[in-house]
Amino acid sequence: MKLLKNPLLVTSIGILLVFILWVFLFTEAAYEVIEVASVWVRNYFGYFYLYLGLGYVLLLLAIALSPWGKIKLGKKNAKPEHSLWAWTAMLYSAGMGAGILLRAVQEPVFMQQNPPYGSELSPEILALEFTFYQWGFTAWAFYGLFAMVIGYALFAQKKKVRVSAAIEDVIPYSAARKGIDVMTIITTVFGLIAAIGLGTTQINGGLNHIFKSDWGLTSVLTLTILISAIAFLSAWQGLNKGIKIISKVNIIGTLLLMFFVFVTSDMSEIISSFFFATAQYIIDFVPISLAFGNYNPGMAFLTDWTFYYWAFWLAWAPFTGIFIARISKGRTLRQLLLGVLILPSLGTFFWFSVFGTSAFQVIESWGSYSGEFSNVFSSLFVFLENYPMATALNFMTILLLIGFLVTSVDSAVFVLSMFTDKGKKNPKKKHRLLWSVLILLSTIALLLLGNVKPEIDVLTAVQKLLIITSLPFALFMVVMAGLFLYGLKKASK
Secondary structure, eight states: OGGGGOHHHHHHHHHHHHHHHHHHHSHHHHHHHHHHHHHHHHHHHHHHHHHHHHHHHHHHHHHHHSGGGGOBSSOTTOOOSSOHHHHHHHHHHHHTTHHHHHHTTHHHHHHHHSOSSOOSSOHHHHHHHHHHHHHSHHHHHHHHHHHHHHHIIIIISOOOSSGGGGTTTTOOOHHHHHHHHHHHHHHHHHHHHHHHHHHHHHHHHHHHHHHTOOOOHHHHHHHHHHHHHHHHHHHHHOIIIIIHHHHHHHHHHHHHHHHHHHHTSOHHHHHHHHHHHHHHHHHHHHHHHHTOGGGOOOHHHHIIIIIHHHHHHHHHHHHHHHHHHHTOTTOBHHHHHHHHHHHHHHHHHHHHHHHHHHHHHHHHHHSSOOSTTOOTTTHHHHHHTTSTTHHHHHHHHHHHHHHHHHHHHHHHHHHHHHHHTTTOSSOOHHHHHHHHHHHHHHHHHHHHHTTSSTTOOHHHHHHHHHHHHHHHHHHHHHHHHHHHHHHHHHHTO
16 A cells, blocks of 8 residues: 555554554553653643743744745735635634633633732733633744744745655754654644544533433544544545635634624623733733743642643644645735734634623622532533523534534644645545544544543543643744744845
């Protein structure tokens, strides 16, 4: 078979199969190893993640506002392949998707009930500000850096869709370049299976809430197989036929859900909270990003939240960044970077303002709070019970979760296939089939890890796994950014 003559594909498959078999055969021992390793990474590299995030935000802003921002991804007279609306819908669906449904209520309420640090701000505004911090500029800076580097290599330098192609002029060693591509593939797979595991568990939580049932792991595994199958069919159809259509449907559905909650809640309070929390976030961005002085929430809080989020965004950076690069032909670096940093961030801020502020008002109307929104997998469904047409809204949320997961999976399958099919922009369908199966098996392994002990869940397993698997890639991204700047400076002489 030709596939067996592809060293990049064979090496990546081999590593993933070893992980899958290890977890399938020695689930509890595997979890113990992952737990110990995650503590080590947190203790020695936790703050490195923080500083890296701030550094990338400042770097991308500097490049966007510099003369380099005028560089076009493509020919000088090329126009963007996709409209601003379609481009934003696709990058948002691939980059955030199901996550904003998972955390829409649970995270702002947690921050309100457990303020990360002492502040003169009201608990509600502080909760929104810190939620914005974890979903805002930094997350999109990780994606944007990758999109910029790959987009420049792909459309300005006419290179193949591989991470190694962006640095091949500086690193001539074939083995080193293949190692970088393998690392990128493995990081991508782990970031993706984390999202699928969390998303399918939330769908299961929603179904349990609606039908007053107690479906467990078997139900989650069935949902995982279903979503993987739909995603494969979408990836099989290709970028314009499958992924683009589902992305637009996702965004429209999400906007309708948000608009319904917005107009049936205190709209003036939501708008006020959005503007005030956004302004405060911008003012406090640097000290929050450094966990400096009074803005330091402590190691335990950072580990459970910020370090985990930064590891998650890093794990998603390869496939999301490459996907964004793939759809950004015809745009300048300035349009790409400012668009990626600002548009989805503001959309996310308004989303959390709507659901967070509305949840605060629901709690206030109850008069007391007993953790009704504390379960990350059911909090949104519990919240929607306080609104008209609750059952219809809950079913709509489940459909949105499915749509977002399908978009994330098919985007990743497409990107992974481009990697292993010699960097082709439209990879062969047998690669798409192979990656769909591998992603499904890897997700099942993660779900087993998340159910190995009664006191943990999938979120716990994801937090521990990602902080380990993201570290090599985080270190590499520093090198990649330096080499990219060196290449730009050299080209501009």
